[in-house]
Amino acid sequence: MHHARTGLILAYHGCDKSVADKLISSNGNLKPSSNDYDWLGHGVYFWENSHSRALDYAKELKKKPKPSIKNPAVIGAVIDLGHCLNLLDFENLKLVKQAHTYLEQMASVSHSVLPTNKMGSDLLLRNLDCAVIETLHELRDKSDLQNFDSVRGLFSEGTVLYPNAGFRSKDHIQLCIRNLNCIKGFFHPRKHNNRFSPI
Numbered sequence: 001m002h003h004a005r006t007g008l009i010l011a012y013h014g015c016d017k018s019v020a021d022k023l024i025s026s027n028g029n030l031k032p033s034s035n036d037y038d039w040l041g042h043g044v045y046f047w048e049n050s051h052s053r054a055l056d057y058a059k060e061l062k063k064k065p066k067p068s069i070k071n072p073a074v075i076g077a078v079i080d081l082g083h084c085l086n087l088l089d090f091e092n093l094k095l096v097k098q099a100h101t102y103l104e105q106m107a108s109v110s111h112s113v114l115p116t117n118k119m120g121s122d123l124l125l126r127n128l129d130c131a132v133i134e135t136l137h138e139l140r141d142k143s144d145l146q147n148f149d150s151v152r153g154l155f156s157e158g159t160v161l162y163p164n165a166g167f168r169s170k171d172h173i174q175l176c177i178r179n180l181n182c183i184k185g186f187f188h189p190r191k192h193n194n195r196f197s198p199i
Helices: 017-026 051-062 090-109 127-142
Strands: 009-016 044-048 072-079 084-086 150-155 172-177 183-187
Touching: 009 017, 009 051, 017 072, 017 183, 044 051, 051 072, 084 090, 090 127
Parallel strands: 084 150
Antiparallel strands: 009 044, 009 072, 044 172, 072 183, 150 172
């Protein structure tokens, strides 16, 4: 009851300009991700309140050997998180821990190995975290508990800002939208007007 997040939020998705334009012109939707290494499980990903990080990510994808993006752009979204698995909330972290315990038990019974998070200090491939969160969703579904519409998590990423810092260059809050009805609308972010003070 006391950990519900209310109100609409702004979020941003890095993509190719053609995708952003098509979303606006056709009233379409983004395709949910279903990779085994998705940080917050399967769904549509956004950066919460960080247009600049979304654009930076799109530019990073353009530099890949086989780029999925030719013209980096950002699409904005107005989102209602609905029933959110907010991983900045103590009670929800307990649910994730319970899902991991269950996954461990099932792996022991079937003599299988749990997936691992890997790829550098940032753990860019979150196979274990993805499996745990997807297990949590499955367990709730089997128990007829209310499904989570979205997942929200804080990630520490990038290089430390200064020696012994607790902050990194790409720290962010990431959103994974499972219920596409949470996305109330898309918009092209406006450019900053230098005639006025920033807000």
